[in-house]
Amino acid sequence: MLSRGGGRLCSAVTAELGRRIVSGSLQPDESLPTEAEMCAALGVSRTTLREAVKRLHGKGLVVANPRRGTRVRATRFWNQFDSEVLAWRVEAGITPEFLDYLYEIRDCFEPRACCLAATRGSEAEHARIRAHFAEIVAATDDAGRRVAADLEFHLAIFAATGNPYLVSLGSAIRAALHVSFSLSQQRSPIPHQELRLHGQVCDAIIRGDGEGAQRYMRQLLDASRATLGLALHESLKVAP
């Protein structure tokens, strides 16, 4: 019932309940079982269970009241940009709808982040971006390495903006990016167009061309979205 992967028991319980809520097994406004029942079901003490529920409470997923029990809140109250919430959602399986939302968000702030990274990023930050791009190029034969490098490339851009909120946003969607990169690279080994656009984004940032970096990132997002749409379509046909 509880898959504790080495972490603390409390964290395992949090993840278990969080996944159930985010995946929709527990619907909003639905009362969770009472603490006593959940303790029995999960095989943990009330202390541990309550600490887990408190963590979910802190993320806005649930609200507890004496006598009424603990209930799942409406999704509009969730801290959707909580990294764990987002990770649980991704674990539950991404849907085309989710991808639409994700790319709308990315379209909002990634091009802008490129612009800021170009105009404000330090030499060292620019160097890191370039290094991650080089790693993408180098890892032609290893999909895992390529995905990881791609992820780090995008996160390095956020870091170079100097805006801690953009950095946090990047960390939050990390899991979502990882899955979508994996998914899109699953089939086609290395889309030439996207690789070129990564390079153009990288170059524009390093030469301080904010407008250009922004423009190339928009193109990259469009291309990526298209690739991903096909990949997801494929994967849904194969094993839904």
Next chain:
Amino acid sequence: MLSRGGGRLCSAVTAELGRRIVSGSLQPDESLPTEAEMCAALGVSRTTLREAVKRLHGKGLVVANPRRGTRVRATRFWNQFDSEVLAWRVEAGITPEFLDYLYEIRDCFEPRACCLAATRGSEAEHARIRAHFAEIVAATDDAGRRVAADLEFHLAIFAATGNPYLVSLGSAIRAALHVSFSLSQQRSPIPHQELRLHGQVCDAIIRGDGEGAQRYMRQLLDASRATLGLALHESLKVAP
């Protein structure tokens, strides 16, 4: 030591510790006192204290290890878009630097949100936006009502996008918006230009003019940023 404003004790402890961390009283990498010491200092049981710490842990503010104690994590690990974290930061006092970051974020999302609200929003959602604008206009004499209406106006735009992540973002920055609106309306009773721009954003959204709405919102943000800069400058001169 603990200002419990009617909420649960655990929430009061969470807020107390959260404020100390976010405000910088407790620096990153600094070890918090041991659980026993904090219990004594705050006058609560270990159960309550631990539930509070777990909530902070869930927000990425702290990490706990046996023997090493509980330590504040580096800010890059914080879930900055957690509504409570953001609220604590605002309570601790906003700085010009914070406003810069906030407006960069707003610039990323709000114009785009206007565009989506215009092209995808339902009649009802558009009506709500219009109603909030009307309330802004009507509340010429009541600064508090005007601020509240302004806030709801912006949140209604996020809601009209239909993208739950944009909605969540709006909820997250709610506290920050509230304070900045209050601050900017503190001096000048009602900046004519900003009022007009609100109307233009509203009209453009309702007539489905995404591009226009986006453009007007950018202008509104620029104007608002300028007003706020002056107001903050004033307020910092008065009582820092």
Next chain:
DNA sequence: GGATCGGCATTTGTATGACAATTGACGACG
């Protein structure tokens, strides 16, 4: 009959004490 008020039962909130697990520090030993 309907509304209002108060007691009751249920559920979460808090407190307390105990023990387990982890891990850094220090000393013993090869």
Next chain:
DNA sequence: CGTCGTCAATTGTCATACAAATGCCGATCC
């Protein structure tokens, strides 16, 4: 000098008890 084991400090988990809040329902009063 390095390596390993022991120890102690701290968090992690468990069990139990009681307090507080609150929905439910019946009693009571108009």
